[in-house]
């Protein structure tokens with residue numbers, strides 16, 4: 312999976328700004344590249360995220376997944392994350408502290424398996 316550098320910078324920047332709270336957003340793009348991050352009202356914080364997120368959103372096939380930050384140096388998905396990942400999309404990003412670079416970002420598929428993510432050339 313590729314990610315545009317502007318999208319990566321945005322996600323890292325908001326994660327740092329909101330720390331120690333958790334940031335979350337939707338991702339738009341194709342099966343190969345993450346092109347845009349979309350923040351919906353009331354979905355910035357993790358609490359109630361999954362339900363709010365799904366209920367607010369009409370079916371939009373350009374939505375390919377999600378991204379959220381963890382306040383710790385651990386970017387492994389929680390059981391709640393895994394349940395959420397399995398509900399839609401092709402890529403889900405978790406950004407760990409210190410939210411500084413692509414090495415702080417892990418990508419997972421819908422099954423919760425780690426997949427490679429690189430900056431788009």
Ligand SMILES: [Zn+2]
Pocket residue numbers: 379380381388389392405
């Ligand atoms: Zn999480």
